[in-house]
Amino acid sequence: MEELVPPAAAADYGGGTTRRSTARGLAMADELITFLHESGKRIATLPAGFQETIRLRPGAVALRTVGGAQEITWRQYGERVRAIAGGLAALGVGHGDSVGIMLTNRPEFHLVDTAVLHLGGVPFSIYNTSSPDQVEYLFGNAGNTVVVTEAAFLPILTAADTGVRTVISVDGGAGTTALTEVESMPAPAGFDFEASWRAVEPSDLATLIYTSGTTGPPKGVEITHRNMIAEAIALTDIVDTGLDGRLLSYLPAAHIADRVSTHGTNMLRGAQITSEPDPRNIAVALPDARPTLFFGVPRVWQKLKAGIEAKLAEATGVKAGLGAWALGVGAEVAELHLQGKSPSGLLRLQHGVADKLVLSKVRHGIGMDEIDIAYSGAAAIPPEVLKFFLALGIPVLEVWGMSESTGATTLTSPDNLAIGTVGRPVRGVEIKLGADGELFVRGPVVMRGYRNQPDKTAEAIDADGWLATGDIAQVGADGNVTIVDRKKELLINESGKNLAPTNIENAIKAVSPLVGQIVAIGNAKPYVSALIVLDPDMAAVKAREYGLDETDLAVISAHPAVVAEVTAAVATGNAKLSRVEQIKRFVIIASPWEPGGEELTPTMKLRRKPIDAKYAPEIVALYSDPVAPGTVDLR
Numbered sequence: 001m002e003e004l005v006p007p008a009a010a011a012d013y014g015g016g017t018t019r020r021s022t023a024r025g026l027a028m029a030d031e032l033i034t035f036l037h038e039s040g041k042r043i044a045t046l047p048a049g050f051q052e053t054i055r056l057r058p059g060a061v062a063l064r065t066v067g068g069a070q071e072i073t074w075r076q077y078g079e080r081v082r083a084i085a086g087g088l089a090a091l092g093v094g095h096g097d098s099v100g101i102m103l104t105n106r107p108e109f110h111l112v113d114t115a116v117l118h119l120g121g122v123p124f125s126i127y128n129t130s131s132p133d134q135v136e137y138l139f140g141n142a143g144n145t146v147v148v149t150e151a152a153f154l155p156i157l158t159a160a161d162t163g164v165r166t167v168i169s170v171d172g173g174a175g176t177t178a179l180t181e182v183e184s185m186p187a188p189a190g191f192d193f194e195a196s197w198r199a200v201e202p203s204d205l206a207t208l209i210y211t212s213g214t215t216g217p218p219k220g221v222e223i224t225h226r227n228m229i230a231e232a233i234a235l236t237d238i239v240d241t242g243l244d245g246r247l248l249s250y251l252p253a254a255h256i257a258d259r260v261s262t263h264g265t266n267m268l269r270g271a272q273i274t275s276e277p278d279p280r281n282i283a284v285a286l287p288d289a290r291p292t293l294f295f296g297v298p299r300v301w302q303k304l305k306a307g308i309e310a311k312l313a314e315a316t317g318v319k320a321g322l323g324a325w326a327l328g329v330g331a332e333v334a335e336l337h338l339q340g341k342s343p344s345g346l347l348r349l350q351h352g353v354a355d356k357l358v359l360s361k362v363r364h365g366i367g368m369d370e371i372d373i374a375y376s377g378a379a380a381i382p383p384e385v386l387k388f389f390l391a392l393g394i395p396v397l398e399v400w401g402m403s404e405s406t407g408a409t410t411l412t413s414p415d416n417l418a419i420g421t422v423g424r425p426v427r428g429v430e431i432k433l434g435a436d437g438e439l440f441v442r443g444p445v446v447m448r449g450y451r452n453q454p455d456k457t458a459e460a461i462d463a464d465g466w467l468a469t470g471d472i473a474q475v476g477a478d479g480n481v482t483i484v485d486r487k488k489e490l491l492i493n494e495s496g497k498n499l500a501p502t503n504i505e506n507a508i509k510a511v512s513p514l515v516g517q518i519v520a521i522g523n524a525k526p527y528v529s530a531l532i533v534l535d536p537d538m539a540a541v542k543a544r545e546y547g548l549d550e551t552d553l554a555v556i557s558a559h560p561a562v563v564a565e566v567t568a569a570v571a572t573g574n575a576k577l578s579r580v581e582q583i584k585r586f587v588i589i590a591s592p593w594e595p596g597g598e599e600l601t602p603t604m605k606l607r608r609k610p611i612d613a614k615y616a617p618e619i620v621a622l623y624s625d626p627v628a629p630g631t632v633d634l635r
Contacts, residue, residue, distance in 0.1 A: 033202060033226055033229055033230050033233070033444055034229065035049065035229045035232050035233055035268060036236075037049055037052045037053075037268070038052075038053075038056060038242055038243055038269065038270060039052045039055065039056050043229070043268075044202045044225070044226075044229060045197075045200045045201070045202060045204075045225040045229070046114075046117050046200075046206055046225055046228055046229075046264065046267050046268070047114075047117050047118045047197035047198075047200050048197070048198075048200075049229075049267050049268040050078075050081075050114060050117075050118075050267040050268075051078070051197070053074060053243075053267065053268070053269075053270040054074045054075065054077070054078040056243065056270065057074045057243055057270050058073065058074050058075040058078075059073055059074070059075065060073060060074055060243070060270075060272070061073055061074075061272055062074045062076075062077045062266065062270075062272060062273070063077060063107040063110055063111075063266075063272075063273050063275070064107070064272065064273070064274050064275070065106070065107065065274065065275055066274060066275070066276050066281075066284070066285045066288045066289070067288060070107055072107055072111075074270075077110075077111070077114075080111050080115075080183065081111060081114045081115045081118060082115075082118075082193050083183045083184070084111060084112060084115035084179070084182060084183050085115040085116075085118045085119050085187075085193055085196065086185065086186070086187030086188075086191060086193065087181075087182035087183055087184070087185035087187070088115060088116065088119060088121075088146070088182065089119060089187055089188055089191050089196075090185045090186065090187060090188050090191075091146060091166055091177075091182070091185075092145075092146075093116065093119055093121055093146055094119060094120070094121070095119065095120030095121065095196075095199065095200075095204075096120060096121065096122065096204070096205075097119075097121045097122065097144070097145075097146075098121065098122040098123075098124060098142045098143055098144040098208065099112075099116045099121055099122070099123050099124070099144055099146045099147070099148065100124060100125075100126060100138075100139055100142060100144040100146070100147035100148070100164070101113060101123055101124065101125045101126070101147070101148050101149070101253065102125070102126050102128060102130070102135075102147060102148070102149040102150075102153045102156075102157065103125070103128075103148065103149060103150055103170065103253070104128065104150065104152075104277035104278075105249045105250055105251075105252075105253070105258075105275040105276055105277045106150075106170070106275050106277055107273075107275055108148075108170040108179060109125070109253055109263075109275075110263060110266065110273065112148045112168075112170075112179070113125075113207075113253070113263065114267065117197075117200070117206065118193065118196060118197040118200075119196055119197075120196060120197075120199060120200045120204055122142075122205040122206070122207065122208060123207060124142055124144075124207050124208035124209070124210070124220075124254075125207075125252065125253040125254040125259075126138050126210065126254055127252055127254045127596055127602035128153060128252065128596075129594070129595060129596025129597075129602050130156065130596070131156070132156055132157075132159035132160040132161075133160075134218075135156060135157060135160035135162065136160045136161055136162055137217060137218070138210055138218065138220075139160070139162040139163065139164060140162065140163070141210075141220050141451050141452055142208055142220060142451065143163070144163075144164065145163055145164055145165045145166065146164065146165070146166045146167075146168065147164050147166075147167055147168070148168045148169075148170065148179070149167065149168070149169055149170070149176075150169060150170050150171045150173075151169060151171050151172060151173040154167070154169070154173045154174075154175075154176070158175075168182055200225065201225070202224065202225045202226040202229065203224055203225075203226060203448075204224060204225055205222055205223065205224055205225075205448070206223050206224055206225045206227070206228050207223050207259060208220045208221065208222060208223070208451055209221040209223060209254070209255075209256050209259065209403040210254065211403055219450045219451070219453060219456055220450060220451030220452070220453075221256075221403040221404050221447050221450065221451075222447055222448040222449050222450065222451055223256075223259075223403075223406055223447055223448075224447075224448050226444060227406045227444065227445055227446070227447065227448070228260070228264050228268075228406065229268075230406070230428060230443070230444035230445045231260055231264070231406040231407055231408065231445050232264065232265075232268050232269075233427065233428065234408070234426035234427045234428050234429065234443075234445060235408060235411075235426060235427075236427075237413075237426075237427060238373065238397070238411060238413050238414075238426075239265075239293060239373050240372065240373070241265060241269055241271050241292055241293040241372060241373065242269055242270065242271070243269070243270040243271070244271075244292075245265070245269060245270070245271030245272065245292045245293055245372075246271060246272045246274070246289060246290060246291050246292050246293075246370075247261070247262045247265060247266065247271050247272065247273045247274070247289070247291055247292075247293055247294075248262075248273075248274050248276060248282075248285055248286060248289040248291045248294060249262040249263070249273050249274070249275045249276065250275075250276040250277075250278075250279045250282055250285060251279070251295070251297070252602060252603075254602065255378075255602075255603055256401075256402075256403045256406065256407045257295050257297075257377060257378060257407060258295075259407075260406065260407040260408070261293070261295045261407070262295075265293070271292070271293065274288065274289035274291075276289075279300075280537075282300060282303075282304075283304070283307060283366070285367075286366055286367030286368065287365070287366065287367035288367070289367065290367050290368075290369070290370050291367070291368075291370075291371060292370055292371060292372045292373070293371070293372060293373045293374075294368070294371060294373075294374050294375075295374075295375055295376070295377065295399075296374070296375075296376055296396075297376065297377070297378045297379065297603070297604060298376055298378070298379050298380065298381035298382070298385070299604060301376055301381060301385050301389065301396060302381075302382075302385055302509065302510075302513060303513065303535075303537070304366060305385055305388050305389070305513075306513035306538070307366075308362060308366065308392075311365075312324075312327070312362075322357060322358060323358055325354065326354035326355075326357065326358035326359055327358075327359075327391060327392075329347070329350050329351050329354040330351070330354060330355075330359055330390075330391035330392060330393065331387065331391040332347065333347065333351045333391070334387055334390040334391040335387075337390065337395075337417070338387075338390070338417060338419060355393060359391075359392055359393050360393070362392055363392060363393060363394060368394055371394060373397065374389070374394055374395065374396045374397065375396060375397035375398065375399050375408075375411070376396050376397070376398055376399065377398065377399030377400065377401065377407075377408065378603055378604070378605075379502075379604070379605065380483065380502050380503075380506055381396075381398060381506075382506045382507070382509060382510030383419045383420050383510075384510045385510060386398065386417075386419050387419065390417070395414055395417060397411055397412045397413060397414070397417070397423070398411070398412050398419075398421070398422050398423060399411050399422065399423075400422035400423075400471075400481065400483055402467075402469060403447070404446065404447045404460065404467055404469075405429075405441055405443075405445050405446055405447070405467060405469075406445040406446075406447070407445075408426060409425065409426060409429055409441055409445065410422045410423050410424060410425050410426065410429075410431070410481045411423045411424070411426055412424075412480075416480070418478075418480045420482065421476070421480040421481060421482045422480075422481050422482070422483055423480055423481065424479045424480055424481065425441070425443075425479075425481070426445075428443045428444055428445070429441055429442070429443035429445060430442045430443060431475070431481065432466070433473060433474075433475065434468075436472070436487070437472040437473060437474070437484065438468060438469065438470065438471065438472060438473075438487055439469045439471045439472070439473035439481070439483075440466040440467060440468055440469065441466070441467050441469060442464070442465045442466045442467065446461065446465065446467045447461075447467075449461070470486060470487050470488065471483050471484075471485070471486060471487065472484040472485055472486070472487050472490065472500075484500050484503075485500035485501060485502045485503065486502075489501055489502070489608060491520065491521075491522040491523050491528070492523060492524065493522050493523075493524070493525055493526070493527070493528070493580065494524050494525060494526050495580075497580055499520075499522060499528065499580065499581055501519070501520035501522075501608075503577075503581070504520040504528060504530075504577060504581050504583065505518045505519070505520050505530075507573040507574070507576045507577050507581075508530070508532075508569055508570055508573035508574075508583070509573075510573065511569040511570075511572045511573045512565065512566070512568075512569035513535055513538050514534060514535055514538045514539070514542070514562070514565055514566060514569065515532055515534070515535065515566060515569055516533050516534055516535030516536065516538070516539075516593070517532070517533040517593050517599070517600070517606070518530050518531070518532045518533070518586075519531045519532075519606055519608065519611055520583065521612075521619055521622065525623060526623070527582075527584040527585075527635075528580075528581060528582065528583050528584060529583060529584060529585040529586060529619075529622040529623065530570070530583045530585075530586040530587075531586070531587060531589055531611070531615055531618060531619070532566060532570075532586050532587070532588050532589065533588070533589045533591075533592065533593050533599075534553065534556065534557055534562070534566075534588065536553075536592055539553060539556045539557075539562075542556055542559070542561070542562050542565075543556050546559055546561060546562075553590055553591060553592055554590035554591075557588040557589070557590040558588075558590065558630075562588075563588065563632065566586075566588060566632075567632055567634070570583050570586060570632075570634065571634060574634070582634075583634065584633070584634055584635045585622050585623075585627070585631055585632065585633050585634065585635070586622070586631070586632050586634075587618055587621070587622060587630050587631050587632070588630075588632075589615070589618070598610050598611075598614055599611050599614070
């Protein structure tokens with residue numbers, strides 16, 4: 001392998017010393033990795049950071065729900081964590097014990113998770129879309145005997161055959177122990193809460209993150225306190241969210257992004273969390289939470305863009321012209337920004353007027369008028385989406401990372417937006433490329449290993465600490481990393497040409513919000529074809545527009561106007577691709593694809609092999625002659 005990039009920067013990991021994140025450095029004592037808290041104190045574990053935050057901000061609101069119906073101050077947060085920890089200790093939870101959590105985004109998640117951490121336990125979340133069989137597998141791997149949940153998920157947990165002895169419910173349920181009851185339980189004799197959290201070591205596990213299982217059963221990624229602290233340190237140069245910061249928690253807590261960017265940031269930096277249990281309500285939640293830091297997966301940014309465009313399209317007369325002009329000026333300034341230039345003269349004056357009259361109002365309308373840092377990750381985002389938000393005055397940084405590397409591992413920055421790349425390695429991280437272009441990373445953010453799978457751990461992390469990411473990448477002379485695609489997902493057509501399906505798919509999705517999901521097909525085929533699924537929200541809009549039943553996706557998908565719009569989107573996207581990458585035929589699938597279903601992981605990644613198997617007849621039809629009914633031929 002050829003090493004391309006040295007450690008991103010020397011990181012201050014405590015004691016005023018700096019070091020390279022090399023294999024030798026990784027072997028150094030855990031206490032060297034410490035986070036400089038707002039209080040000025042260096043902390044090495046999440047409970048230590050949490051306790052410092054309480055000391056600084058006892059009266060400030062730490063946790064809330066949309067609308068403010070529920071608000072919990074830091075003092076109350078701390079008191080309830082102490083009480084819940086005592087109750088869990090009475091139930092037998094101790095240092096090193098895992099506790100399962102199956103909850104929607106709500107304050108109780110943070111209360112329970114943080115309480116378990118103060119016991120030195122291992123709280124972990126599972127996706128709410130999990131089936132009983134999946135629950136059996138996950139709990140079997142984690143080895144937990146306690147789970148905290150809510151009434152809606154009791155049927156799933158009851159149907160699963162697990163070793164769970166205690167089911168705690170936050171909202172009642174037959175056969176469960178109420179969280180309020182746990183909170184009121186007296187702690188066992190001899191239990192010392194203060195001693196308990198102070199006994200937590202940096203090498204102890206902070207959580208398990210179960211991979212989405214695109215290529216097999218999920219693996220339990222073991223994330224330590226040391227990993228979480230190292231990630232917080234790594235992001236301090238860019239993510240400057242402190243005690244007055246505000247966050248919106250809407251992604252599943254089983255996802256590394258929510259675990260780090262909201263839960264971890266809340267404990268370590270003191271930022272307030274607003275919880276939204278239904279991600280479909282994000283357009284309402286954002287103006288209520290008014291986040292200063294916001295993480296969105298690409299589909300969220302695409303939907304926000306579509307919503308803004310639809311709202312602007314409703315304007316008429318002078319307002320319509322003003323909106324189009326302002327966006328045009330914003331786009332012109334954004335392009336200069338990407339070139340490292342600033343607007344001057346007339347353009348600078350025009351931009352000031354455009355921002356005052358239109359752009360600032362759009363930012364306020366979507367709840368991002370006070371945003372400090374916005375970023376996207378978990379999958380590739382079309383460059384057009386990033387440019388759109390930059391034109392609005394919202395630079396969206398692009399993150400690349402894995403559960404195995406505690407989230408953000410490379411990142412663009414306000415002074416290095418480098419659209420089309422995922423930026424440079426974060427502080428303390430090294431990267432290199434293998435002979436086939438696979439990206440390897442090393443640093444203190446790399447996981448301890450996979451739960452109870454030493455063989456898989458050895459496959460992923462070599463003796464020198466290098467984590468094999470499975471992504472094919474390129475590294476520019478400026479240090480910016482470009483992800484080509486997943487190593488196992490590259491298409492090789494019948495001529496032997498390697499094609500990146502994600503690049504093809506994003507070119508189409510960027511054109512029209514009507515295209516919800518698209519899968520490029522082409523392995524050992526003469527040309528690229530695609531399976532397309534309509535976005536359910538946009539499909540409902542089209543149904544109303546054409547007088548169709550909003551619940552009948554098959555009828556909507558077959559409507560001539562809808563097919564024509566998708567065809568136009570594919571043609572427009574094709575124009576941005578090389579001839580060999582262009583989609584020549586496609587079919588619109590008339591059934592929805594839900595997160596956690598056969599086709600999509602809970603984090604909206606494509607399950608390509610199951611899709612290939614399930615839609616084998618449709619794929620065969622895409623290459624049949626004459627053209628099969630329902631297939632659109634663009635050749």
